Amino acid sequence: MNVPPVKRHHILAVDDDSMNRMMLDAILSTDYDFTAAASGPEALALLTEPAKPAIDLILLDINMPEMNGFEVLTALQQAPQTIGIPVIMLTGDLDQETEVRGIQAGAFDFVHKPFIPTLILRRIERTLELKALQHHMQQEIDRQTALAQAQLASTQRLFREMIETLADTIDAKDTYTHGHSHRVAEYAQEIARRAGKTAEYQRDVYYMAQLHDIGKIGIPSSLINKNGKLTEEEYAAIQQHTVIGGDILAHVAEMPELAEASRSHHERYDGTGYPDGLAGTEIPEKIRIIAVADSYDAMTSKRSYRDILPQAIVRQEMEKARGTQLDPEFDDIMLQMIDEDTNYELQEGRP
Numbered sequence: 319m320n321v322p323p324v325k326r327h328h329i330l331a332v333d334d335d336s337m338n339r340m341m342l343d344a345i346l347s348t349d350y351d352f353t354a355a356a357s358g359p360e361a362l363a364l365l366t367e368p369a370k371p372a373i374d375l376i377l378l379d380i381n382m383p384e385m386n387g388f389e390v391l392t393a394l395q396q397a398p399q400t401i402g403i404p405v406i407m408l409t410g411d412l413d414q415e416t417e418v419r420g421i422q423a424g425a426f427d428f429v430h431k432p433f434i435p436t437l438i439l440r441r442i443e444r445t446l447e448l449k450a451l452q453h454h455m456q457q458e459i460d461r462q463t464a465l466a467q468a469q470l471a472s473t474q475r476l477f478r479e480m481i482e483t484l485a486d487t488i489d490a491k492d493t494y495t496h497g498h499s500h501r502v503a504e505y506a507q508e509i510a511r512r513a514g515k516t517a518e519y520q521r522d523v524y525y526m527a528q529l530h531d532i533g534k535i536g537i538p539s540s541l542i543n544k545n546g547k548l549t550e551e552e553y554a555a556i557q558q559h560t561v562i563g564g565d566i567l568a569h570v571a572e573m574p575e576l577a578e579a580s581r582s583h584h585e586r587y588d589g590t591g592y593p594d595g596l597a598g599t600e601i602p603e604k605i606r607i608i609a610v611a612d613s614y615d616a617m618t619s620k621r622s623y624r625d626i627l628p629q630a631i632v633r634q635e636m637e638k639a640r641g642t643q644l645d646p647e648f649d650d651i652m653l654q655m656i657d658e659d660t661n662y663e664l665q666e667g668r669p
């Protein structure tokens with residue numbers, strides 16, 4: 319059976335003393351591929367040339383003419399091709415300050431001269447083991463990170479799909495507001511975007527708007543789809559969809575804003591809305607945005623008692639609601655969107 323050859327590690331020694339280079343060659347050649355350089359510049363040239371050998375570890379002398387070991391180390395750490403190669407410094411003196419300086423500069427270890435073969439081999443072996451371990455750890459971290467990211471993306475996708483499914487369920491109940499939740503969500507997200515809100519904020523607004531009418535599930539269909547005028551009791555019953563929606567979504571502890579949006583989307587800026595009579599900034603900002611989108615879509619979609627209103631009328635009504643029913647800042651953004659919508663595409667049944 320053919321056993322594939324084990325890849326030998328390649329060691330580069332940088333030392334201006336030819337005796338040292340020869341000694342290192344003698345010590346290391348049995349176990350490693352070995353290359354020697356007589357100076358820092360020679361080593362750096364070798365490491366960056368196009369046909370550079372794949373060096374796994376560098377033995378670096380400190381006292382050298384031209385460039386000393388620290389200067390070479392700094393250069394190695396600045397080049398992307400060499401930054402990851404572990405460096406063991408070779409030092410003649412037992413100066414602790416030099417060692418501290420070397421470790422701070424990024425050296426992996428130290429070997430003192432004169433060389434003791436067993437010791438130097440052991441240091442190299444240990445450094446290579448540590449480096450391999452580091453490499454495997456990094457690979458594992460990368461793998462786990464990618465896995466976590468994929469899982470997060472999948473969970474977020476599931477969340478979005480579940481919300482859209484629920485929104486479809488709501489819209490299916492109301493014959494005359496088909497696609498209402500989706501359109502309100504899109505308009506509200508666009509208002510938030512134009513108001514300079516973050517992507518996260520826009521996404522929250524989108525989800526909140528998708529589910530704002532979920533309480534309609536608790537209202538009899540006959541009432542929701544009734545042709546003709548509602549009695550006072552019937553109107554009061556329909557208004558209950560805000561409270562019912564808030565109660566249903568109170569179960570989503572992870573995103574309390576969903577319940578708030580459902581409960582408060584019929585509050586009015588002037589405080590005359592329902593169910594709590596909140597006014598101005600008492601109504602959370604995202605819900606003030608949704609209220610604008612909701613009013614707009616109510617006028618630009620078919621109702622049991624009327625067709626889609628002409629754009630000029632819609633504009634007039636949105637203008638009238640400014641500061642009374644709706645927050646002027648976000649109503650202004652909607653008015654701007656209406657003015658830009660010269661083909662009147664922002665309505666039910668249009669793209």
Ligand SMILES: [Fe+2]
Pocket residue numbers: 530531559583584
């Ligand atoms: Fe509603």
